[in-house]
Amino acid sequence: MKLYFAPGTCALACWIALEWSGADYDVEKVDLRSESYRKINPLGTVPAIDIGGPRPMTQAGAILSYIAELNSQSNLGAEPGLEARFEFNETMNFLTGDFHPAFWPYFVPQRFTTKSDAESLAAVRTASHARVERVLEHVDGLICNTGHVYRGKRSVADAYTFVMAQWSEKFPKSWRAYGNLAPFMEKMSSDPAVKRVLERSKA
Numbered sequence: 421m422k423l424y425f426a427p428g429t430c431a432l433a434c435w436i437a438l439e440w441s442g443a444d445y446d447v448e449k450v451d452l453r454s455e456s457y458r459k460i461n462p463l464g465t466v467p468a469i470d471i472g473g474p475r476p477m478t479q480a481g482a483i484l485s486y487i488a489e490l491n492s493q494s495n496l497g498a499e500p501g502l503e504a505r506f507e508f509n510e511t512m513n514f515l516t517g518d519f520h521p522a523f524w525p526y527f528v529p530q531r532f533t534t535k536s537d538a539e540s541l542a543a544v545r546t547a548s549h550a551r552v553e554r555v556l557e558h559v560d561g562l563i564c565n566t567g568h569v570y571r572g573k574r575s576v577a578d579a580y581t582f583v584m585a586q587w588s589e590k591f592p593k594s595w596r597a598y599g600n601l602a603p604f605m606e607k608m609s610s611d612p613a614v615k616r617v618l619e620r621s622k623a
């Protein structure tokens with residue numbers, strides 16, 4: 421199994437999940453704009469993962485669920501029962517469908533305006549702040565006083581939340597301003613697997 425990643429991206433959540441799961445895996449750093457990576461993922465985004473099938477698989481939420489299910493002994497996925505699985509899917513869909521996209525106008529403002537001057541791009545970035553605050557507040561509520569994002573236990577949702585909440589570091593209201601999220605982030609930062617991934621991904 422090989423995970424394709426780029427530093428600082430959501431692909432690191434899959435890497436953390438792989439570390440937690442005890443799976444046997446490799447990683448490869450890619451250049452998102454390269455022709456060779458387009459052959460791996462025509463969308464030009466990370467993560468992608470080669471699981472030995474006819475083509476590499478993509479989409480962070482699907483990859484994280486796959487890692488959790490493949491290594492079920494690591495207990496990183498949904499709790500048993502229909503409602504628990506519903507809640508897991510709800511959480512993962514919030515993270516992939518609301519949390520992650522809230523940052524897009526900040527990272528790639530040019531995709532959200534037909535203008536190209538610095539002032540217009542800065543305005544798009546500023547507009548992202550309110551949306552990011554909204555999703556940070558929501559995830560703060562999910563964590564509540566449990567220390568985890570899903571049902572008070574460590575899961576792939578923790579890994580994904582950690583990586584994305586870090587992106588708010590330079591925002592006017594960063595993860596540090598949220599009562600439940602801040603201690604969650606501190607605890608995740610000192611997790612040995614998380615530290616290993618952050619260090620190795622920069623190498």
Ligand SMILES: N[C@@H](CCC(=O)N[C@@H](CS)C(=O)NCC(=O)O)C(=O)O
Binds near residue numbers: 430478
């Ligand atoms: N829907 C995809 C989105 C992945 C995505 O946007 N990844 C970012 C990095 S966090 C990326 O590769 N961006 C490059 C680009 O948009 O060109 C997923 O959930 O995996």
